[in-house]
Amino acid sequence: MQQPLRMEVIEAAKDYKYLLNRGFPQKASLDFVSARYRLSRSERNLLMRCVHRDIDLEVIKRRTVSNVRGVDLVIDGYNVFLTVASAIEKLPLFLCDDGFIRDIRSTYTKDFSSPTIKEAIENVIKAIELLGVGSALVVLDKNISWSARHAEFLAQTYGVPTVTATKADIAVIGSGRVVCSSDFVILLRSDKVYDLAQFVIRNILRDVNTVELLKLL
Numbered sequence: 001m002q003q004p005l006r007m008e009v010i011e012a013a014k015d016y017k018y019l020l021n022r023g024f025p026q027k028a029s030l031d032f033v034s035a036r037y038r039l040s041r042s043e044r045n046l047l048m049r050c051v052h053r054d055i056d057l058e059v060i061k062r063r064t065v066s067n068v069r070g071v072d073l074v075i076d077g078y079n080v081f082l083t084v085a086s087a088i089e090k091l092p093l094f095l096c097d098d099g100f101i102r103d104i105r106s107t108y109t110k111d112f113s114s115p116t117i118k119e120a121i122e123n124v125i126k127a128i129e130l131l132g133v134g135s136a137l138v139v140l141d142k143n144i145s146w147s148a149r150h151a152e153f154l155a156q157t158y159g160v161p162t163v164t165a166t167k168a169d170i171a172v173i174g175s176g177r178v179v180c181s182s183d184f185v186i187l188l189r190s191d192k193v194y195d196l197a198q199f200v201i202r203n204i205l206r207d208v209n210t211v212e213l214l215k216l217l
Contacts, residue, residue: 003060006044010216012037015049017097017217020053045104045193050096050213052184060098060187065194068178069132075196076172076181077138077162082108083182083197084117084120084205093201093210097217098181101198101210112150125158127200137177141168176184 012033019029023187033210065071086103087093095101111117128136138154140147142164151162165171171181173189180196187193201208 005216006035006043007210008209009039009043009046012039012043013047013213014217017051017054020051021055024033024167034039041106042104045106046094046213048106049102049184050094051217052093052097052171054187057098059125059191060100063187063191063193064099065178065192068194070134071126071132072193073136073175073180074172075136075138076141076168076179076183076186078108078110078144079181079183080124080197081117081120082110084123084200085114085116087197087201087205087208088116088119090121090208095198095209095210095212095214097214098187099214100195101201102182109132110144110150112153115217120156121154123200123204125160125194126204126210127196130203137163137175139168139171139175140164142166169170212217 016029016033020026030048033039033047035170039176047166056213061192083101083103086105091105093101093103109117138160140151140162142157143166151164154160154162163171169183169186172186177196178192179186179190180194182186182195182197201210
């Protein structure tokens with residue numbers, strides 16, 4: 001069971017959203033509320049990843065699809081696999097104000113030989129099958145160590161079409177497919193988006209607690 005958020009964090013989130021909606025710069029707003037409410041690094045990360053301008057939320061809401069049966073997906077590989085891995089590890093997860101689930105840890109182990117990462121990959125593949133998508137393409141960031149081996153591992157072990165890209169975000173956005181990611185910048189720039197990690201967490205892992213941040217704002 002996840003610990004409830006401190007009241008100071010909730011108040012900081014409200015102030016942060018207010019400043020963003022008033023047009024103040026993100027970093028300055030985040031610095032201000034972090035100092036005022038003495039936020040920890042993880043609490044600061046929570047606000048940065050999970051609280052956004054209302055005008056941006058409307059854009060993402062319009063682009064979020066609920067049914068991907070027969071649809072071609074592109075998966076932001078490290079983003080989706082590591083979010084699911086966080087759920088498996090029972091790390092804090094948050095349903096953010098845009099409706100997407102995110103973790104808030106600042107470092108990740110991208111070792112595909114890790115049992116947790118393997119389990120995460122297998123659950124994502126199971127989700128793809130359950131959803132009945134047309135096809136799925138995984139994109140990995142070429143700048144990450146061993147990404148070429150990771151792509152080969154996914155293709156050979158699981159039969160998942162995988163590519164590496166120097167600018168993975170651009171490759172994902174420009175794929176012409178429905179984008180599966182929780183990266184907020186990617187979501188804003190994509191035509192259609194879907195929270196594949198959330199489907200895994202809700203429908204396959206199931207016994208995972210998330211803090212619904214929107215209800216607290």
